[in-house]
Structures are given as structure tokens and as C-alpha cells.
Amino acid sequence: MKLLPVDEARARMLAEIAALPVEPVPLAASIGRVLAEEVAAVRDQPPFAASAMDGWAVRSADGEGLRAIVGESAAGHGYEGEVTAGQAVRIFTGAALPAGCDAVVIQEDASREGEQVRVPQAAAGRHVRPAGGDFRKGQVLLQPGVRIDPWRLSLAASAGRAQVKVRRRPRVALISTGEEIVEAPANPGPFQIYDSGAPALAAMVAGWGAEVTRAKPVRDQLEAVIEALRTAEADLVVTVGGASVGDHDLVRTAGEALGLDYRVQSVAVRPGKPTFFGVLGDGRRMLGLPGNPASAFVCAEMFLRPIVNAYQGAEPQPATVPATLDEDLPANGPREHWMRAKLTYEAGEVRIRPYRDQDSSLVSVFAVSDALLRRAPGAPAVAAGEVVEALPLSRA
Incomplete structure (x- = not known):
């Protein structure tokens, strides 16, 4: 399978995503939704000196x-x-x-x-x-593609709006697979672990504005995986685990049984190489994420979040910032590496320190990270004090 660069893989995924239909909602219910129209003022604010x-x-x-x-x-x-x-x-x-x-x-x-x-x-x-000191009648205050937060809601209310047009929420179905996965509070067997990936991904996706449904973990049985995929009512089906090519990794085979046409088969990224994306025979989109939680979370930021944003007409590209490195880093390998890291702010400067242990199974490291540090494929060693690229993580 060809390993695609991260940017190319994302572009291929986004090429298959069209913004969803528009619907009107009361302004009070618009928090977290993405505008599908301009919001203009109906009069000056204030309307008098x-x-x-x-x-x-x-x-x-x-x-x-x-x-x-x-x-x-x-x-x-x-x-x-x-x-x-x-x-x-x-x-x-x-x-x-x-x-x-x-x-x-x-x-x-x-x-x-x-x-x-x-x-x-x-x-x-x-x-x-002065009259009109905040804004003037007819002035466009909010553009399509912005997500409504409390401050933008206040601005729309000041402009005289009682409702706004937004994009429909994308429906995302999350399916985790694997004999080793159980859901709390069930007692795990001696060779099982609690499902920590799907609950976190569900919270992430809901926070990005989607409607999320979660299926119970599916065992490593081909017919069971096929049935879980077939019955998932969603715009986008996201699987967690089983995305690789081992004897017990059945997600790809199950997808292919339902007509999966690949757009991305694997990605040159660390962690998250097995990530894939395609279109099922009935038109639903399918994103396969790795089972290791950190791999799944990194690839959710790289690919799932942009897809969910694109469905809503929001900016899909991850927004990185420059940050000053706090310690030396060795040369990077052949795959793009997104390292879990800690941001600090000193005298107006953004600084970043990657955690030493980047094992893709460590949820504890992700829990204290507030950024991902991007390292290009084959990047040379960098010294402390040099500027690198960082993706801040939302910890709200």
C-alpha cells in the first residue's frame, strides 16, 4: 500500500466531502454551529449618541x-x-x-x-x-464559515438577529473493534483493556459540531464487523482499531465487502500509519483510525476534525503556530511525526517542549499535552531555541 504524505492524504479526503444543507435555527440554539450566511446589522449600534x-x-x-x-x-x-x-x-x-x-x-x-x-x-x-460607533446599518458583522460562540452570538443579537442559517450537523458513527476491548464498568478479562479511544473521540467529534452515535465494541468476527458498518446511519463512519493488515484486522475487509473504494490506503505519519479513507458502495464516507488511542487522537486532529469542519462549511485545515523549541531534537525518520508536547508562554513568546515518551499507546501523555509538534519527513536535528511548527490542542 502506498504511504501518502499527510497533506496529500488530507486533500484526498476533503475532496470527497461536500458541505451539508443549510437550515435555520434560533439564535439561542446556534452555539457551536457554523454560519451559512452573512450576518449584517439592521441598524446602527448604538442607534444614537x-x-x-x-x-x-x-x-x-x-x-x-x-x-x-x-x-x-x-x-x-x-x-x-x-x-x-x-x-x-x-x-x-x-x-x-x-x-x-x-x-x-x-x-x-x-x-x-x-x-x-x-x-x-x-x-x-x-x-x-457616537452613533454607529460599534457598527453601522448594513455592515456585515459575521461571515459564512465562522462557528458561533458566545461572543459571536452576542454580536448577532446586537445586529437584530433572532435566528441564523447554519449547516446541518454531520452525523458521525463511531465503531471500535477488537477482542481486547471492553467498556467500563464491565470487568475486563486477563487479556483485555478498557475502551479509552472511542469515548474520547465521541467527545471530540461532538465538540467539533457533529452528531455522534457510538456502537458497542465489535469483536474480531468478519460478519459482525460487516453488520456494524452496514447498519451505521451516518454521513461518516469512523472505525477505531482493526485498520492494519494483521490476521485479526478485519475492518478493511469488511469495508471492501460493502463496496469500499479507497481514496487513502495508508499515511506516512507517526503515529497513525494504518489510517485509511474511502467511499462505501452506498455513498457513505468511511475513515479508519488506528486502535492505539494516541494514534487515533493524532489522526483525529489531522483528518477527522478537518472532515467534520468541511461538512459544516468551516475552515478544514489545521491551524498551526510557530513555537520556540525548549530542547534539542534528533533528526526525524521518513514519516511525518506529530509529537505530543507542552506549550508555555514567556514574555510574549510561545515555547514548546515535547514529551520524551511518544509511545502511541500512552493515554496519560496525551492527557497532559496541549499541543502537537510537527516534524517533517527526514527533518534534520534541531537545537533548543529554534522555531518549530505546533498545533495547539483545544483543552476546553
Whole structure:
């Protein structure tokens, strides 16, 4: 089987993924969804010049001195008259600036004397939020392809939106295979282990915006694996384990029995070489991940996350950042290596230190990692202090 470079393998996978249909959802239910339309403002924000402080609305041209108090402007209840020479209006934060006024004197700088207030000279525009200072009517605030988070939801709400159009959530079916796998709280046999890969992958995929279903672990019996694949109702079927070519690795054979047409048969990556991808006879996409948890998690970041994003119309490419290496690294082998690592931030600089033990079975190392360090195939040795490429991991 030809080992494809990581970038080529990802490109071949993404070529088979089309963005899913659009559906409207209430804004309050849009968290985590990916926009499929522009969100534009229906009016200026704020729609009027507003006070940024509690104090007194005045005319800067009047200079300092006593002003007659002619009214009050509060949030939601503005002063409807026009302020003329020698007058002032009590005003509160967020309230509309009365007509005729162009400045606000904060209450600490003024002193009330009965029905008058003594104010210092105020510069025009002082403590005033101009109309449209945040955004203008018709201005596009959010673009298609962005994922709604609480801050973007707030912006859409400020723009006057009660619902938005988003892409349908992709349906992802997770199937773990292997005689050695049992689910807690079942008691494992002497040669069995708990399934730690599928539960974590399910959480990852749900966090990326997909609807996830998990089948119970499937034993190493060809008919059982075929049946699990055949009955998985999903846009994308993801298998964990059995992706290699050993006597007990039946996932490929089961997929082929259902018409699997490979686009990627294996990847020149460490860990995760057995990863494969193809299209089943009925059109469902299938991604085969290795059984070792760390291998599965690395390849989920490399391939599964981009696929899930592409289904939703989001940017599929992993976003790496430069980071300064904290220790020397030897030359890399022939496969691209994604090393589990720790990021630190010192004086505005991103620094990275890979963990010494990169064994693909170690979940404990992944649990304390917050980045993957990328090493190109055949990369020469690098010294501490040099800049390398890092993929931050979401630990929310």
C-alpha cells in the first residue's frame, strides 16, 4: 500500500466531502454551529449618541459655570427636548445624548446647587459614544464559515438577529473493534483493556459540531464487523482499531465487502500509519483510525476534525503556530511525526517542549499535552531555541 504524505492524504479526503444543507435555527440554539450566511446589522449600534458615564450632558460651547437643570436622560428613557445655552441634563451611562449637547461631564467633576449644576469646561465628544460607533446599518458583522460562540452570538443579537442559517450537523458513527476491548464498568478479562479511544473521540467529534452515535465494541468476527458498518446511519463512519493488515484486522475487509473504494490506503505519519479513507458502495464516507488511542487522537486532529469542519462549511485545515523549541531534537525518520508536547508562554513568546515518551499507546501523555509538534519527513536535528511548527490542542 502506498504511504501518502499527510497533506496529500488530507486533500484526498476533503475532496470527497461536500458541505451539508443549510437550515435555520434560533439564535439561542446556534452555539457551536457554523454560519451559512452573512450576518449584517439592521441598524446602527448604538442607534444614537450615548453617554459613556453617569454625569451631566452639556454644550461644550458654553464653557465652565452654572447650568440650569432642565431634565434627565436614562437608558431607555431619553430627554426629548433640545438643550439650549446655559442648560444641562442629568444623564446616565448608556442613555441618549439630548439634542443640542455634545459632551458629558462626569458626576465626580460637577457639583449640584439646587436646580443648577456647576460644571468645568468640557471638550466636545468627551465621554460620548457616537452613533454607529460599534457598527453601522448594513455592515456585515459575521461571515459564512465562522462557528458561533458566545461572543459571536452576542454580536448577532446586537445586529437584530433572532435566528441564523447554519449547516446541518454531520452525523458521525463511531465503531471500535477488537477482542481486547471492553467498556467500563464491565470487568475486563486477563487479556483485555478498557475502551479509552472511542469515548474520547465521541467527545471530540461532538465538540467539533457533529452528531455522534457510538456502537458497542465489535469483536474480531468478519460478519459482525460487516453488520456494524452496514447498519451505521451516518454521513461518516469512523472505525477505531482493526485498520492494519494483521490476521485479526478485519475492518478493511469488511469495508471492501460493502463496496469500499479507497481514496487513502495508508499515511506516512507517526503515529497513525494504518489510517485509511474511502467511499462505501452506498455513498457513505468511511475513515479508519488506528486502535492505539494516541494514534487515533493524532489522526483525529489531522483528518477527522478537518472532515467534520468541511461538512459544516468551516475552515478544514489545521491551524498551526510557530513555537520556540525548549530542547534539542534528533533528526526525524521518513514519516511525518506529530509529537505530543507542552506549550508555555514567556514574555510574549510561545515555547514548546515535547514529551520524551511518544509511545502511541500512552493515554496519560496525551492527557497532559496541549499541543502537537510537527516534524517533517527526514527533518534534520534541531537545537533548543529554534522555531518549530505546533498545533495547539483545544483543552476546553
